[in-house]
Amino acid sequence: MIEALFNQPNYLAANKALDAVVLREGAIANNIANLETPGYKRIDLAPSFETELERATASRDPQQIAALQPALAVDTTAVSSSRDGNTVHLENELMQMNQNAMTHALETQLISGMLSRMQMAITGKD
Amino acid sequence: MIQILSGIQNTSAALDAEQTRLDVIAQNIANVNTTHGVDGKPYQRQVVVFETSLQQAMNGDGSAQMPAIQGTHVEKDSSPPIHIYEPGNPDADANGLVAMPNINMQDEMADLISASRTFEANLAVVKNARSMAMETLAIGKH
Numbered sequence: 001m002i003e004a005l006f007n008q009p010n011y012l013a014a015n016k017a018l019d020a021v022v023l024r025e026g027a028i029a030n031n032i033a034n035l036e037t038p039g040y041k042r043i044d045l046a047p048s049f050e051t052e053l054e055r056a057t058a059s060r061d062p063q064q065i066a067a068l069q070p071a072l073a074v075d076t077t078a079v080s081s082s083r084d085g086n087t088v089h090l091e092n093e094l095m096q097m098n099q100n101a102m103t104h105a106l107e108t109q110l111i112s113g114m115l116s117r118m119q120m121a122i123t124g125k126d
Numbered sequence: 127m128i129q130i131l132s133g134i135q136n137t138s139a140a141l142d143a144e145q146t147r148l149d150v151i152a153q154n155i156a157n158v159n160t161t162h163g164v165d166g167k168p169y170q171r172q173v174v175v176f177e178t179s180l181q182q183a184m185n186g187d188g189s190a191q192m193p194a195i196q197g198t199h200v201e202k203d204s205s206p207p208i209h210i211y212e213p214g215n216p217d218a219d220a221n222g223l224v225a226m227p228n229i230n231m232q233d234e235m236a237d238l239i240s241a242s243r244t245f246e247a248n249l250a251v252v253k254n255a256r257s258m259a260m261e262t263l264a265i266g267k268h
Contacts, residue, residue: 020261025136025258029251034243035141037176090247099255108261115266 011114012065013057018107020045020053020070021100028071028097031088039083042093046073127247130263133254137248143198145246148149150200151238158229161217168217169227203228 006012024045049070049120056065078087120126142261151174205228213222259266 020260025255029134029255030136032135032247033250035247037238088182090243094247094250097251097254101258104258105261107234108265112265112267 005118007066008060008068008114009057009060009062011111012062013053014110014114016065016070016105017054018104018111020049021107022072022103023072024100025097025104028093028100030051031093032090032097033088034092035085035088036086038086039087040086042075042078042087044075044096046071130259131252134252136254137251137255138227140248141245141252143174143176143242144248145243146198146200148238148245149176151234151241154229155231155238157227158231158234159223160227161215168207168225169229170207171205171227171229172200173203174198175201196263 027043027045031040031042045089049068053065056068075087078089080087081089115126157169160239163169207225207228209223210226211222212218212224215224218224
């Protein structure tokens with residue numbers, strides 16, 4: 001019965017988005033760590049995740065959203081600017097990292113907000 | 127073990143590697159005029175070689191393999207020494223040429239900047255991961 005509280009599509013979608021952001025942070029950290037590794041190809045969140053999340057939230061089906069699994073993939077769109085074939089650009093990675101941190105702040109606030117509203121509904125006080 | 131700071135294992139390996147690189151550059155610059163080493167030869171420039179290994183992806187299904195910095199080792203630059211004409215030097219040969227270390231100061235300085243910038247970038251990752259972890263821990267607080 002209590003599961004019903006945490007089975008709202010929006011709450012689940014926010015959770016999945018947060019999972020994706022944390023996974024992406026790992027990918028960016030790895031890219032920056034391999035800034036000078038010859039032949040390294042940058043990795044990022046698989047682009048399919050975004051469309052899948054969009055489709056799942058549109059369906060409003062909790063099971064479909066819960067089944068989503070963010071995954072990493074080699075970024076095939078990145079081009080190398082050096083002769084060693086490394087596709088990591090420091091400025092780009094730092095920008096992506098900051099963007100990711102902002103998204104993370106947004107997601108955590110969103111989830112906190114949902115939880116506190118739920119608590120308000122349960123207790124009747126803030 | 128619970129992972130609060132996710133994805134920064136490679137960052138610490140990279141910080142370590144860059145630190146080694148900075149040490150080696152410092153050693154090269156310090157020895158730019160060493161014409162008589164322990165073996166009687168001029169100092170040979172040292173270079174850091176980064177080693178990588180393919181590591182299983184974080185998502186576990188192997189869809190993206192991540193090369194991880196595994197370690198570094200230091201090797202000697204085998205390029206020939208730079209000869210300068212200085213007949214008065216005790217290390218000069220019969221023609222008055224002294225074999226100087228194969229160090230190019232400009233190269234070393236450029237390397238130094240590149241290494242310290244990479245170090246800074248990795249530190250930024252750690253800071254970022256920390257602030258993200260603090261936000262995560264604050265979920266549900268008001």
